[in-house]
Amino acid sequence: MPIAAPTYIEVQSKSILNKVEGMHFRWSINPYRGCAHGCHYCFARSTHFYFDLNAGSDFTSIIFVKVNAPQVLRRELSRPAWRREQVALGTATDPYQPVEGRYRLTRGILEALRDYRTPVGIVTKGTMILRDLDILADMARRGRATVCFSVTTLDRDLWRRLEPGTAPPQQRLRALERLAAAGVNAGVLLAPIVPGLTATPANLEAVVRAAADHGARFPGANVLHLRPGVREHFLTFLEHAYPHLLEGYGRLYRGKYASERYRTGVEELVQVFRERFGLVGRDAPFPSEQAPVQLALPWDGTAVEASAPQAQSPADVGGCATA
Numbered sequence: 001m002p003i004a005a006p007t008y009i010e011v012q013s014k015s016i017l018n019k020v021e022g023m024h025f026r027w028s029i030n031p032y033r034g035c036a037h038g039c040h041y042c043f044a045r046s047t048h049f050y051f052d053l054n055a056g057s058d059f060t061s062i063i064f065v066k067v068n069a070p071q072v073l074r075r076e077l078s079r080p081a082w083r084r085e086q087v088a089l090g091t092a093t094d095p096y097q098p099v100e101g102r103y104r105l106t107r108g109i110l111e112a113l114r115d116y117r118t119p120v121g122i123v124t125k126g127t128m129i130l131r132d133l134d135i136l137a138d139m140a141r142r143g144r145a146t147v148c149f150s151v152t153t154l155d156r157d158l159w160r161r162l163e164p165g166t167a168p169p170q171q172r173l174r175a176l177e178r179l180a181a182a183g184v185n186a187g188v189l190l191a192p193i194v195p196g197l198t199a200t201p202a203n204l205e206a207v208v209r210a211a212a213d214h215g216a217r218f219p220g221a222n223v224l225h226l227r228p229g230v231r232e233h234f235l236t237f238l239e240h241a242y243p244h245l246l247e248g249y250g251r252l253y254r255g256k257y258a259s260e261r262y263r264t265g266v267e268e269l270v271q272v273f274r275e276r277f278g279l280v281g282r283d284a285p286f287p288s289e290q291a292p293v294q295l296a297l298p299w300d301g302t303a304v305e306a307s308a309p310q311a312q313s314p315a316d317v318g319g320c321a322t323a
């Protein structure tokens with residue numbers, strides 16, 4: 001399923017700081033809607049429903065660009081009531097997707113956050129983040145910069161199929177290494193861990209080991225969940241690419257979440273690798289501190305609806321952060 005060349009629609013925003021409930025961060029910013037990276041599991045796909053667009057090809061080919069985002073943000077940050085709480089950047093769609101090279105909105109947002117002494121937490125798969133290393137290193141010196149690189153697998157075939165528009169995982173790890181060397185609180189998010197594909201002990205061990213080897217300060221993780229819209233797209237993708245997995249998904253996902261037993265098993269396995277590679281007790285990841293680290297195991301077919309935490313503002317939380 002190749003990704004069509006995107007159409008970019010410029011929009012003017014009245015506000016850019018989104019208040020988020022139910023997460024460990026209270027504010028988020030998303031300069032783009034839709035994401036040309038096109039990960040098939042992307043939790044943010046369903047946010048396109050808000051624009052009467054679909055979660056499949058529309059999500060990757062119709063991208064909204066909030067062209068006045070830096071200016072609006074400066075206005076909001078200058079208000080006396082602003083308390084300089086940490087802001088999550090890119091919780092719904094990737095702030096370093098290709099169009100950022102043209103509009104430079106993420107850079108403008110970082111400049112505003114730096115100037116108003118506001119900490120930032122970024123979630124991305126985009127190596128373009130190195131363009132902004134100067135700002136991030138400056139913010140890091142004041143303890144105000146955290147970067148979570150989403151890395152789900154080192155397997156190139158899986159990567160191409162699952163995340164067709166993204167930079168190769170090894171490139172992301174090298175970018176992570178440079179950020180960490182510059183003092184940025186940088187780590188890896190194994191998010192999402194995809195049952196039957198990336199949720200194998202070998203894959204999880206490889207990613208956690210590589211994260212440690214590249215200077216990651218934390219490995220966060222989260223098992224795939226499938227909310228309406230995303231579920232239909234992802235199962236269609238599975239039907240084409242991995243049809244032998246469909247039946248197992250039907251048993252594992254009776255609701256949005258994989259069975260609790262499965263997720264607990266994965267969590268325990270992740271913890272083993274964290275300890276093995278010395279990533280226990282490092283700085284906590286942002287913004288998914290509350291998401292339990294979870295890993296592999298073949299599913300057992302036991303389906304129990306889990307009571308996993310859920311964001312109250314689904315339009316602003318998803319994508320790389322909680323996919």
Ligand code: SF4
Nearest residue numbers: 035039042094319320
């Ligand atoms: S998971 Fe992240 S990089 Fe992938 S499509 Fe969603 S927002 Fe973009």
